[in-house]
Amino acid sequence: MRVAFTLNGRPVEVEGQGDERLLDLLRRHFRLTGTKEGCGEGECGACTVLMDGAAVLSCLTPLVQLDGRELFTVEGLEATTRGSQFLERFAAGGGTQCGACTPGIVLSAARYLSETPVVDRNGIRRALAGNICRCTGYEAIVKAIEAEGGRKDRVQLALHPSDPELTEERES
Amino acid sequence: MSERISLLGTSPPRLDGHDKAAGRALYLDDLDDTGVWYGATVRSPHAHALVRGVYFDAQSAPPGTECVTAADIERNNGLQTLDDIWPLLADREVNHVGEAVALVVGPDPQTARRAAAAVQIDYEPLEAILTWDQAEEVEPLCTLSLDQGDAEADFASAPLLVEGEYFTGYQEHIYIECQAMQAHWEADGTLRIQGSMQCPYYVKKAMLHAFALPDEKVRVRACLLGGGFGGKEDYPSMIAAHCALLARKCGHPVRMVYDRHEDIIATTKRHPSRTRIRTALSGEGEILAAAVDFDLDGGAYQGLSPVVLSRGILHCTGPYRVGSVRIRGRVLRTNTPPNGAFRGFGAPQAEFAWERHLDRISRHLGMDPLTLRRKNVLRPGDRLPTGQVMDESCSAETVLERVAESTDFLRRWRACAKDRSSAPDDGKPRRGVGISLSFHGAGFTGLGEERMRSPVGARLRHEDGRLELLCAATEMGQGAVSTLPLLAAESSGLRADQVSMAEPDTAKVPDSGPTVASRTSMIVGGGAARVAAELCGRVLEWKAGSDGAEWSLLEGNVFRNGQLVSPF
Ligand code: FES
Ligand code: FES
Numbered sequence: 001m002r003v004a005f006t007l008n009g010r011p012v013e014v015e016g017q018g019d020e021r022l023l024d025l026l027r028r029h030f031r032l033t034g035t036k037e038g039c040g041e042g043e044c045g046a047c048t049v050l051m052d053g054a055a056v057l058s059c060l061t062p063l064v065q066l067d068g069r070e071l072f073t074v075e076g077l078e079a080t081t082r083g084s085q086f087l088e089r090f091a092a093g094g095g096t097q098c099g100a101c102t103p104g105i106v107l108s109a110a111r112y113l114s115e116t117p118v119v120d121r122n123g124i125r126r127a128l129a130g131n132i133c134r135c136t137g138y139e140a141i142v143k144a145i146e147a148e149g150g151r152k153d154r155v156q157l158a159l160h161p162s163d164p165e166l167t168e169e170r171e172s
Numbered sequence: 173m174s175e176r177i178s179l180l181g182t183s184p185p186r187l188d189g190h191d192k193a194a195g196r197a198l199y200l201d202d203l204d205d206t207g208v209w210y211g212a213t214v215r216s217p218h219a220h221a222l223v224r225g226v227y228f229d230a231q232s233a234p235p236g237t238e239c240v241t242a243a244d245i246e247r248n249n250g251l252q253t254l255d256d257i258w259p260l261l262a263d264r265e266v267n268h269v270g271e272a273v274a275l276v277v278g279p280d281p282q283t284a285r286r287a288a289a290a291v292q293i294d295y296e297p298l299e300a301i302l303t304w305d306q307a308e309e310v311e312p313l314c315t316l317s318l319d320q321g322d323a324e325a326d327f328a329s330a331p332l333l334v335e336g337e338y339f340t341g342y343q344e345h346i347y348i349e350c351q352a353m354q355a356h357w358e359a360d361g362t363l364r365i366q367g368s369m370q371c372p373y374y375v376k377k378a379m380l381h382a383f384a385l386p387d388e389k390v391r392v393r394a395c396l397l398g399g400g401f402g403g404k405e406d407y408p409s410m411i412a413a414h415c416a417l418l419a420r421k422c423g424h425p426v427r428m429v430y431d432r433h434e435d436i437i438a439t440t441k442r443h444p445s446r447t448r449i450r451t452a453l454s455g456e457g458e459i460l461a462a463a464v465d466f467d468l469d470g471g472a473y474q475g476l477s478p479v480v481l482s483r484g485i486l487h488c489t490g491p492y493r494v495g496s497v498r499i500r501g502r503v504l505r506t507n508t509p510p511n512g513a514f515r516g517f518g519a520p521q522a523e524f525a526w527e528r529h530l531d532r533i534s535r536h537l538g539m540d541p542l543t544l545r546r547k548n549v550l551r552p553g554d555r556l557p558t559g560q561v562m563d564e565s566c567s568a569e570t571v572l573e574r575v576a577e578s579t580d581f582l583r584r585w586r587a588c589a590k591d592r593s594s595a596p597d598d599g600k601p602r603r604g605v606g607i608s609l610s611f612h613g614a615g616f617t618g619l620g621e622e623r624m625r626s627p628v629g630a631r632l633r634h635e636d637g638r639l640e641l642l643c644a645a646t647e648m649g650q651g652a653v654s655t656l657p658l659l660a661a662e663s664s665g666l667r668a669d670q671v672s673m674a675e676p677d678t679a680k681v682p683d684s685g686p687t688v689a690s691r692t693s694m695i696v697g698g699g700a701a702r703v704a705a706e707l708c709g710r711v712l713e714w715k716a717g718s719d720g721a722e723w724s725l726l727e728g729n730v731f732r733n734g735q736l737v738s739p740f
Contacts, residue, residue, distance in 0.1 A: 033202035034195020036398070038348040039432040046348055074195035084194070091189025098649025099192025100348035100398030106193055134348050134399050135649045 003067040007032075008076030018064035023047045025066075026058060026073060034074035034103045038132070045131035048104035049073050050157070055108050055130070072157070074103035077110055086110065086148055086155035093144030097135035105131045109145045114157040119149030178727065179662045186654040188396075188647065200352040200367045200395045201429045208354065209424040211415055212284040214274040214291045215438060216266035219300035219507040223264050226274050226293050233290035237278040240417045245382075251410055251475075252381035253374075258473035258510060260382060260413045266295070267472035268509045270437040272410075277418040277426055300507035304446055304467070307504035313470045314478045314503050318485050320557045321496025323452075326461035330452030334533045338449070338525035343442035343514060347648075349398020350435040353408060355415035356425035361385075363416055366393040369408035370400045370646050371686035376678050378409035379416060393677040397648035402513035404648070405688050406476050407439045440512030443468040443480060443503070447488075447525030452495075457537050457547050460495040464488045466522055470503035471510035477503040480511075483617060484518030489557055490526045491568040491611040492548040497557040513688060519612055527608040540585055541607055542576050549609065572609050581607055615691040626685040628699030630660070630707045637740065639666060639704055641673045643684035645696045652692050659697040660704035667728030670740055671704065 004013045007030065014025060023040075026032045026049070038046030040059050047058040050072040077083035087106060096102040105128060112127035113119065124145045125138075133141060148154050191197040228239035242249055242263035249263060250256030262273045276287035301307050327333070353367030363383060369375050372392040379390045392412070397404060411428055419426040430438070445468050452461040466484055470477040485501045534544040550568045555561050576582065584605050592602050615621050629642030641660055647653045657671035664671075674680050684696050708725055715723040715732075724731045728740050 027202075028205075031204075032195075033198070036195075036199075036349070037201075038350075041432070043432075044348060074193075078194035078196070087193040088190045091193045092185035094183075094186075096186075096189050096192045097651070098348065098397060098399040099188070099197050100199070102193050103195040132348065134346055134401075 001064065003063055005066045005069045005071055007071050008073060008079065014063065014066075016063050018062060020063040021059055022049070022061040022063065022066065022071075023058040025063060032073050032075050034078075036100055036103060038100065043132070044101070044104075045108065046101050046104045048107050048131065050107055050111055053111065053157075055111050057130070072107075074107060077106065077155075077157070080157075082153065082155050083110065083157070085153070086113075089148060090144045093147060094140035095136070095144040101131060101133040101135075105133065105141060109141075109148075110155050110157050113145065113149055113155050116149070119146060121146060124149075179658050179668060184654070184658070184668065186651050187657070188653055197396055199349055199398050200354060201427070203354075203366075203395075205427060207424060209277050209279050209418070209422055209426050210281045210284045211275055211277045211418045211426050211428040212281075212288040213272050213414065213428075213434070213438070214276065214288050214293065216262065216269060216271040216273055216293075216295070218266055218295055218297050219269050219302065220298045221266050221295040222298060223262055223266060223273060224294035224296055226291065228274070228276075229290045229292065233276075233287045234278060234283045237276055237283060237287035237290075238418070238421045239287070239291060240275040240277075240421050241273070244421065245417065247384040248382050250381070251413065252378045253406055253409070253475050254478055255474055256381060258410075258475055260410065260417070268507050270509050271472070272414065272438070275414050275418050277422045281429075302506060302508065304469070304504070307469065307506050310505055312502040313474045313505045314481060316478070316481050316485055316501045318488075318497065318499040318501075318557055320555075320559065321461070323461045323463055323496040323498040326496045327450075327452045327463070330460050331455050332453040332536070333450065334453060334529070334536050335448075335450045336529045336532045338445075338447045338528050340445045340521045340524055342444055342511075344436055345399070345401040345403030345439075345441070345514060347397070347399025347401055347403055350430045350432060351404065351407060351411055351439060352427070352429040353411040353415050354425060354427040355412060355419045357416070357419055361389055363390045364393075365391070365412045365416065366395055367408060367412065368397045368400075368404055369394050369412075370397065370402075370404045370648060370688060371408075372644055372646070372676050372678050373683040374405070374686055375409045375412045379412060382413045383416065391677065391679045393675060394644075394646040397646060400646075400648035400687075401515050402517065402688065403439060405513040405686065407512065438509060440475065440510055440514075442514035443470065443477070443511040443518065443521065445469070445484070445521035445525070447522065449525060449529045451529065451533060453533060453537070457533070457539055457544050458495075459489075459492065459548050461497070462489055462494050463498045464500070466499065466501040466525075468501075468503045468518065468521070469506050469508065469511065471506060471508045473510045474503070475510045476512045477510075480513065480518040482518070483613070484522040486558060486613060486617055487519035487611070488522045488526060490523050490530075491550045491609055492526075492530075492545070493550055493554045494548075494557065499557065516612065517689065520610075523610045527610070530608075531606065540582060542572075542581055542585070545572055545607065545609060550611075568609060568611065572607075575607065579607075581605070612690070615689055615695045616685075621691070621695055624685050626695055626699055627682040628684050628696060628703050629682050630700075630703040632707070632711070633672075637670075639664070639671045639707065641671065641700050641704070642681040643673070643696050643700065644676045644678070644681050644687070645673075645684060645692050646676050646687040648687065650692065652687065652696075655693050656697055656700045659693070659701045661728075663701035664704040664708040665725035665727065666704070666708065666740055670728050
C-alpha cells in the first residue's frame with residue numbers, strides 16, 4: 001500500500017506492506033538511524049517518535065497508520081536551532097551515557113517542555129514514564145530537563161507542522 | 173610540564189554527548205548495510221537432549237538462503253575463553269535451552285527468519301540438571317578455596333556460633349542496545365569483525381582459535397556500545413563466530429542483531445548463588461572465624477565462571493576484620509545457559525550473603541546492626557583473608573560513620589524495631605531499615621594486571637597536531653572516550669581537546685586489556701597518563717637539545733624560555 005505523510009516537516013510517500021513497522025521504515029528506508037530499537041514490543045521507549053505532536057512507539061506503529069500524519073524524529077529535533085541547543089545542554093548535564101535510550105528520551109522531554117509552561121519534577125517523571133534508561137539512574141536526566149524548563153529560550157516544538165520555526169530551519 | 177591539577181575533579185561535558193543525544197552516534201546496526209546479509213540462529217527448546225539430526229529443507233526455505241551446522245565447522249567448534257569447551261554450535265548433544273544448533277543466512281532479516289523455519293532438528297530429550305540439589309550430584313565446573321589462620325581451632329573455642337544460608341537469583345544486563353555483530357571475509361582471507369563488544373582482543377583470540385588463523389588474518393573493531401554491564405564481555409565472541417561462519421558460507425558480509433527475547437534467552441547472566449556461612453563470635457560480637465561455602469550456578473559450560481568465582485571468594489567476608497577463614501567456592505554445572513560477567517563479577521552475591529549474615533548475628537547478640545559493623549569494620553593495619561594488609565588507607569570506617577550520621581540511622585532503626593515489637597501479629601507488612609557496607613577491588617585481582625601489563629600507545633598526528641591515544645578501551649556509556657583524554661592532558665600539559673582516542677580496532681591499537689572490572693580509568697587511564705607525559709616530555713627534550721633553550725608545555729601552550737611560542 002501507499003501512504004503519504006510528513007517526516008520532519010517534509011512531505012514523503014512510501015510504498016510498503018501495511019504491517020511494516022514505522023521503526024524499520026525510519027531506520028532502513030529513510031536511513032534515519034537516530035531512532036533506536038530496544039525491545040521491539042513497546043516496553044522501553046527507545047523507539048519513541050512524535051506523531052501529530054504525541055509521543056508514540058515506532059516499534060508498535062504500522063505503516064497503515066501513517067497516512068496524513070506528521071512525524072518528527074530526533075533528527076528533526078537536532079535540525080532546529082533550539083532543539084540542537086537543548087540536546088547539547090541535555091548531554092552536558094549528564095543526561096546521556098551509552099546513548100541508546102537518549103533519542104527517545106529527548107523526544108519525550110521535548111514534547112513535555114513544549115506543552116508545559118511550568119515544569120516540575122513529577123511532571124517530568126510522568127512524561128518519561130515510558131522511557132527506560134539503563135545507565136543514568138534518571139536523576140541527571142530529570143535535572144537536565146528541569147534546568148531546560150527554567151530557560152527563556154528553552155526548546156519549543158511547534159507541535160503543529162505548519163510552524164515556521166520548524167520547517168524553515170530544517171530546510172537550511 | 174604542568175604541576176597543577178587543573179582538570180581532574182572538574183566535570184567537563186562528555187565528548188560524545190551531543191552526538192548521542194542527537195542520534196548521530198553510530199552503533200553497529202546503524203551502519204550502512206548495503207550488500208550485507210543477515211543471520212539468524214536456531215536454538216534448542218530442550219535443557220538436555222541428544223541431537224539426532226539437523227535438516228535444512230532447501231525446498232521450503234527462501235531461495236538463496238543457506239544453513240550452517242556443527243558439521244560445517246572445519247576447525248575448532250569451541251568458544252575460546254578460559255577453555256574452549258563451550259561449542260559454537262551444538263554437536264550431537266544440547267546442554268541448555270537456547271543453545272545454538274544451526275545458523276541460517278539470507279539477504280535481509282525477514283528472509284533469514286523464514287529460512288530458520290526451514291530447519292528441522294530431531295532431538296531425544298534427556299534428564300536435565302536444574303536445581304542446586306541435582307547439581308551437587310555431578311562434578312562442579314570448577315572449585316577454589318581460601319584459608320587464613322586456624323579456623324578449626326577458633327570454632328572449637330568460640331563462645332558463640334551463628335549459621336545462615338543465603339540465595340541470590342539471576343540478573344539480566346538489559347543493555348538497551350541488544351547484542352549486534354558483523355563479519356566479513358576479505359579476498360586475502362582476512363576475517364574482519366565489527367560490533368558491540370567490550371573486549372575486541374577477546375573476540376580476536378576467539379576467532380584465531382575457531383578458524384585456526386594466523387594473527388594478522390583477524391581484525392576486530394569495537395563499535396560504540398549501547399550499554400554492556402559485563403554482558404558484552406564473553407558472548408560477543410560467540411556471535412562473531414556465528415557471523416563469520418555464515419559469511420564464509422554465503423560469501424557476503426553477515427550481520428546479526430538479536431531481538432530482546434533472543435538476547436534474554438541466549439546470552440549470559442549474573443550467576444545465581446547459594447552461600448552458607450558459619451561464624452564464630454566472641455561475646456562482644458567480634459568475628460573470630462568464618463567458614464563460607466560459596467556456590468555459583470555456572471550453567472552448562474564454564475566460560476568465565478572460574479574468574480567470577482575467584483572475585484566472589486575474595487569478597488566473601490566484606491570490608492570487615494575476620495580472625496580466621498575457611499572459604500570453599502564451587503561453580504556447579506546445570507543445564508541452563510552459561511552465566512558470565514556482570515558488574516561486580518561475583519562479589520555482589522558474596523557480599524549480599526555476608527551483610528545479611530551480619531544482620532543475623534546482630535539479632536542473635538541483641539545488638540544493633542551499626543554497632544556490630546563498627547566493631548568489625550576494616551581499619552588500617554587489618555588483614556584481609558588473602559593476607560593483604562590495609563597498609564595505606566582504609567575508608568571503610570569513615571564511610572560507615574558518615575552514612576550512619578547522614579541518615580540518622582540508629583534513631584530510625586530503633587524506631588522501626590520498637591514499632592515492630594509493639595505491633596500485633598496480624599501478618600501485615602511493617603517497615604524496616606538496614607545498613608550495609610561493601611568494598612570492591614578495581615582492576616584484575618592478584619597478579620592479573622602485572623601479568624597483562626596493558627600497553628597503551630600514543631602518537632602525534634601529523635594532520636592536526638593532536639595527541640592520539642592508542643588503547644583497546646571501548647566506550648559503553650562509562651565515558652572512556654572522555655576520561656582517558658582528560659587524564660592524558662592532565663599529565664602532559666596539554667588541553668583535553670588536544671587529545672583524542674583511536675578507534676578500538678585491533679589493527680590500530682595495542683591490547684591494553686579488556687574493558688571490564690572497573691579497570692579502564694585506573695589501569696588504562698594510568699597508562700594513558702604516563703605515555704602522554706612521556707611523549708610530550710620527549711618532544712620538549714628534543715626541542716631543547718636542538719637550540720639549548722628551555723621548552724615547556726602548559727595548558728596546551730608551548731613556551732620557550734618562559735615565552736609563549738604557540739599552541740601545541
Ligand atoms: S523498541 Fe519500541 S518500545 Fe522498545
Ligand atoms: S544512557 Fe544508556 S540506557 Fe540511557
